[in-house]
Amino acid sequence: MASKDDSAAGVNLSRRNFLKSTGVVSLAATVVAPGAAAAQTGAPVVGPGEVPVRLTVNGRQLNLTIEPRVTLLDALRMRADLTGNKRGCDRGACGACTMLVDGRPVYSCSTLAIEVQGKQIRNVEGLANGNTLHPVQQAFCDKDALMCGFCTPGFIMASVGLLEKTPNPTPEQIRKGLDGNICRCGTFNRIFEAVSSVKGVQRG
Ligand code: FES
Ligand code: FES
Numbered sequence: 480m481a482s483k484d485d486s487a488a489g490v491n492l493s494r495r496n497f498l499k500s501t502g503v504v505s506l507a508a509t510v511v512a513p514g515a516a517a518a519q520t521g522a523p524v525v526g527p528g529e530v531p532v533r534l535t536v537n538g539r540q541l542n543l544t545i546e547p548r549v550t551l552l553d554a555l556r557m558r559a560d561l562t563g564n565k566r567g568c569d570r571g572a573c574g575a576c577t578m579l580v581d582g583r584p585v586y587s588c589s590t591l592a593i594e595v596q597g598k599q600i601r602n603v604e605g606l607a608n609g610n611t612l613h614p615v616q617q618a619f620c621d622k623d624a625l626m627c628g629f630c631t632p633g634f635i636m637a638s639v640g641l642l643e644k645t646p647n648p649t650p651e652q653i654r655k656g657l658d659g660n661i662c663r664c665g666t667f668n669r670i671f672e673a674v675s676s677v678k679g680v681q682r683g
Pocket of ligand 2: 628
């Protein structure tokens with residue numbers, strides 16, 4: 480398990496901690512109990528009906544009208560046709576839905592869209608520049624680091640988050656940085672090889 484003072488591990492631990500914290504914030508933001516909970520937390524009461532939610536996704540404004548309970552994954556996949564990141568477990572266990580929020584990998588299936596307003600959200604569809612793949616995407620192709628490809632967008636986003644923070648990770652840092660993601664086809668060695676081969680990733 481990752482140590483807390485390891486930079487690559489920090490990415491992963493942050494993701495798990497983020498999941499825990501979002502559970503608390505989600506509850507505060509969505510419970511509709513006039514007075515009680517909201518008065519205690521000071522959080523605004525919203526919902527359960529649809530409310531305006533403004534997201535910044537891949538550098539673009541996205542104005543949605545959704546219920547506060549809608550996850551970031553569903554908001555992008557179901558309301559914005561951004562289907563690059565996949566739904567695997569839908570419970571914060573597989574990493575297929577991994578996106579970057581202010582540069583940090585998060586499980587978008589376990590993050591409410593309403594919580595990440597005002598933050599920079601990136602999914603796999605924001606990586607390529609026209610027909611030019613992001614270096615991490617290119618490395619996955621060059622190293623044949625996928626079989627069915629279902630886990631690949633999540634692995635790529637987690638890898639981008641890792642490399643932006645730790646440009647030259649050690650093998651151990653790569654393993655720790657990606658240990659929130661699962662590949663059921665078992666392409667781990669090639670994924671690690673691909674991430675190791677990437678040089679010069681800039682902060683997004
Ligand atoms: S679909 Fe989100 S972690 Fe599995
Ligand atoms: S390539 Fe199939 S799950 Fe990873």
